[in-house]
């Protein structure tokens with residue numbers, strides 16, 4: 001045997017690492033505590049872009065200088081979604097407590113797949129809590145995912161397998177000579193179409209149903225279209241309802257969709273990426289009650305539950321249907337009767353991935369530390385802020401509300417009498433970019449019925465009412481200056 005010391009990635013001096021680790025934790029708390037005084041966004045300067053062009057490091061670098069590089073080139077240039085005046089797309093803001101949970105989970109470095117470890121119990125408990133939060137039966141199965149896109153895909157695969165009697169899993173789509181069709185509204189998130197593409201069904205298998213003036217799916221048209229598809233020999237298999245559309249926060253008539261799914265023996269899936277949690281607000285209880293009737297539900301924890309990225313969840317009412325879509329056996333994953341890593345239970349039987357991180361810990365600590373009531377109160381607060389912004393817009397002669405504010409998304413724009421659509425579009429785009437470039441506030445944009453519109457999606461636990469006065473003031477001031 002040689003006398004050369006064997007290699008390991010653990011430090012030779014733990015105390016040095018500890019010291020800088022403590023410094024990092026202190027700095028990050030200060031950073032989050034002070035985030036309101038920072039710009040929402042600033043561009044990554046050329047110097048930092050160049051820093052990321054360095055070649056593969058072959059030699060070690062001490063952690064202190066790496067931390068300096070992080071503070072110089074990375075930390076000052078975030079997406080912005082931790083800031084109180086960020087309302088772009090639909091992005092959650094995270095919490096300092098879950099930041100700690102991320103660190104603890106990374107230390108354990110658990111691969112949360114097969115049982116025999118507490119991390120599996122944590123995820124199972126989190127899934128049970130999620131069922132309670134959104135009104136799903138306790139017998140349902142579930143899985144934490146990277147986000148709602150993966151959660152939707154995971155559910156739609158289960159839908160395809162269940163409705164086709166498992167034939168597609170065995171034989172591929174050739175098993176179904178008739179085109180399988182899935183229905184969603186024209187306002188559904190593009191991840192539904194992407195799921196159909198990934199599943200080999202093709203985008204043409206997604207029948208996008210027109211919406212009413214509230215941006216909700218037209219169920220009268222849906223039924224007609226299903227009947228036409230049946231008459232044409234197609235194979236309808238799934239209806240996807242929205243509990244909060246990405247564009248405007250509209251909630252589809254979910255109980256009508258549930259009834260149609262039952263009538264035509266289709267799988268009923270709901271994309272509740274953020275809106276599913278509004279079910280606990282009494283005012284939305286009826287509109288969202290049909291979540292409890294769905295065969296599956298997808299939602300995000302990294303949006304309105306403020307869990308740091310990434311964390312989504314899928315719940316499936318029929319555990320057997322869920323497992324049948326995914327379970328596999330393999331010699332190297334042989335299942336034993338007893339204890340450690342027995343593999344009797346495996347999250348790998350409920351989704352696409354085998355190795356999975358310990359996402360559950362940050363969700364578990366978030367729910368335990370803050371309590372579910374806190375989230376109901378915060379969701380209420382964001383809805384009240386959306387209504388306040390919506391009213392402020394309606395009261396201002398130079399602002400126009402471009403969609404009803406159904407939940408937490410406010411669609412609006414700066415207008416002047418006589419401006420053609422191109423001019424309104426150009427000015428509003430500039431308003432949005434100016435606010436971003438000045439680090440003042442971030443909203444995103446969308447097109448509604450051909451009209452370019454600004455869009456504030458409020459899932460931010462750091463926002464205050466005064467921030468929305470500031471937003472209105474900024475949009476109007478920029479509009480005057482740019483118009």
Ligand SMILES: Cc1ncc(COP(=O)(O)O)c(C=O)c1O
Nearest residue numbers: 090147148149189245246273300
């Ligand atoms: C309604 C809806 N569905 C799905 C998604 C996709 O979620 P994720 O980005 O977590 O994959 C979003 C994202 O904003 C959404 O709003």
